[in-house]
Amino acid sequence: MTDPANLQGELEEALTLAAAAGTAYANGLRSDPVLAHGAEDVAGSWAGELPDDGDGALVALAEIIQRARPGATRSSGPRFFHFVTGGTTPAALAADWLTSALDQVAYSWASSPLASALEGLSIEWLRQLFELPEDHAGVLTTGATMANFAGLAAARNWWAEKQGVDVDEQGLAALPAPTVLTSGYVHPSAVQAVGMLGLGRSNVRRLERDGVGRLDLDALGQALEQLDGAPAIVIANAGEVNAGDFDPIASMADLAERHGAWLHVDGAFGLFARVAPSARQLTDGVERAHSVAADAHKWLNVPYDCGFAFVREPERLQSAFAVGAPYLAFGEDRPNPGFLGPENSRRARAFAVWATLRAYGRSGYSEMVERHLGLARHLASRVDDAPELERLAEVPLNIVCFRVRPPGTPEDELDDLNRRLGEALLRDGRVFAGTTLYYGKVAFRPAIVNWQTAESDVDMLIDVLLELARADRSVG
Ligand SMILES: *Cc1c(COP(=O)(O)O)cnc(C)c1O
Numbered sequence: 001m002t003d004p005a006n007l008q009g010e011l012e013e014a015l016t017l018a019a020a021a022g023t024a025y026a027n028g029l030r031s032d033p034v035l036a037h038g039a040e041d042v043a044g045s046w047a048g049e050l051p052d053d054g055d056g057a058l059v060a061l062a063e064i065i066q067r068a069r070p071g072a073t074r075s076s077g078p079r080f081f082h083f084v085t086g087g088t089t090p091a092a093l094a095a096d097w098l099t100s101a102l103d104q105v106a107y108s109w110a111s112s113p114l115a116s117a118l119e120g121l122s123i124e125w126l127r128q129l130f131e132l133p134e135d136h137a138g139v140l141t142t143g144a145t146m147a148n149f150a151g152l153a154a155a156r157n158w159w160a161e162k163q164g165v166d167v168d169e170q171g172l173a174a175l176p177a178p179t180v181l182t183s184g185y186v187h188p189s190a191v192q193a194v195g196m197l198g199l200g201r202s203n204v205r206r207l208e209r210d211g212v213g214r215l216d217l218d219a220l221g222q223a224l225e226q227l228d229g230a231p232a233i234v235i236a237n238a239g240e241v242n243a244g245d246f247d248p249i250a251s252m253a254d255l256a257e258r259h260g261a262w263l264h265v266d267g268a269f270g271l272f273a274r275v276a277p278s279a280r281q282l283t284d285g286v287e288r289a290h291s292v293a294a295d296a297h298k299w300l301n302v303p304y305d306c307g308f309a310f311v312r313e314p315e316r317l318q319s320a321f322a323v324g325a326p327y328l329a330f331g332e333d334r335p336n337p338g339f340l341g342p343e344n345s346r347r348a349r350a351f352a353v354w355a356t357l358r359a360y361g362r363s364g365y366s367e368m369v370e371r372h373l374g375l376a377r378h379l380a381s382r383v384d385d386a387p388e389l390e391r392l393a394e395v396p397l398n399i400v401c402f403r404v405r406p407p408g409t410p411e412d413e414l415d416d417l418n419r420r421l422g423e424a425l426l427r428d429g430r431v432f433a434g435t436t437l438y439y440g441k442v443a444f445r446p447a448i449v450n451w452q453t454a455e456s457d458v459d460m461l462i463d464v465l466l467e468l469a470r471a472d473r474s475v476g
Pocket residue numbers: 084142143144145146187189190239240241266267268269295307
């Protein structure tokens with residue numbers, strides 16, 4: 001009875017309901033707590049058996065909508081400083097809704113000329129935004145994990161070719177263990193990508209010179225020297241997640257050039273430093289990379305999930321990913337985005353990317369990133385001014401690493417205190433920021449990438465944390 005074909009009349013009402021609820025949710029992001037008390041109970045209310053007979057779209061939607069307000073994590077709101085999590089600009093959000101309505105399959109020209117052409121243009125606009133060389137081609141992915149995967153798949157193709165093997169056809173069996181060199185700043189997702197490519201996570205060598213993982217540049221030079229011409233893959237990290245610091249990319253590019261290594265840059269959020277005049281020099285050398293990975297759902301502020309990869313020799317992506325079948329053939333000479341990345345059936349993520357770039361342009365992003373860097377400096381000054389807080393790192397970009405340190409508290413109690421306050425902050429729910437380990441110390445590391453974040457949001461983070469710290473002391 002409830003074959004969807006019998007219930008077509010619901011479509012307009014269902015979409016109207018979704019638009020109204022989505023709009024109310026988005027409007028509430030400024031004022032609602034990041035996580036409401038009782039949100040876990042709401043999550044626990046998903047229960048029951050698969051229904052024999054459905055109740056139609058309106059009932060299903062109502063049950064989602066009823067839980068959204070009390071249950072959803074406002075990770076797209078302005079006071080979510082946890083991880084590095086972007087929001088979604090109005091243009092990107094609306095375009096993303098249309099993406100589902102249009103439901104284009106962004107695999108090939110044959111499946112959708114519209115989406116394929118727009119992905120080509122979106123990638124080209126991103127290339128222009130980040131001022132990468134014209135010979136870079138790219139692809140949209142689900143995020144930086146898969147962008148790292150795509151970039152490193154191209155690297156793997158090159159590395160094997162240097163040894164006379166077509167790895168995409170023949171596999172790894174005939175090849176020696178690879179050499180992958182990076183700093184201690186390497187993101188776990190890049191190591192994961194190395195593993196997924198069969199290159200072996202333990203073959204990633206972190207050449208670090210201190211307790212936070214800064215690159216030992218001399219050690220990198222020596223490691224490349226010792227390879228004696230054997231090919232190596234170097235991963236440079238543009239923006240690490242604890243303090244927003246950068247590897248010395250230009251020096252790594254020099255070494256990669258001198259020794260004929262492949263240079264991959266993970267710039268998940270740090271690539272955006274390139275659009276801010278005050279931070280741009282941190283990314284010097286990115287333009288010399290062979291492959292570059294980044295996220296769009298972080299600092300570009302498009303909805304999850306979306307990332308992108310650029311590769312200097314796109315035929316290496318094709319070698320890894322374009323596996324044809326006779327029934328797919330048509331328009332091979334046209335843009336076929338699915339040939340350049342790991343997914344075949346793909347969401348048309350380009351609508352949101354293009355719309356946000358069309359809406360705000362180069363100057364909009366440049367202003368937004370600069371504003372975020374100013375907010376990070378403001379946050380740092382609030383930390384520096386508070387006797388109970390201690391800043392642990394410089395602030396090169398958009399992350400401030402600090403801990404609570406009430407005067408007179410013994411050092412050996414600080415990790416427990418900060419861990420406790422980290423949990424209390426998430427439980428409190430007004431603002432969200434997580435803890436990390438920095439030089440072995442438990443520390444907060446709020447990151448600012450949301451287009452809506454304002455100075456009052458940053459102030460609230462500090463105010464709530466100080467309030468919780470004082471409460472902890474009066475209880476303890
Ligand atoms: C977030 C992040 C990633 C992983 O990106 P996903 O979008 O989670 O796939 C990789 N590298 C860095 C530096 C990151 O910050």
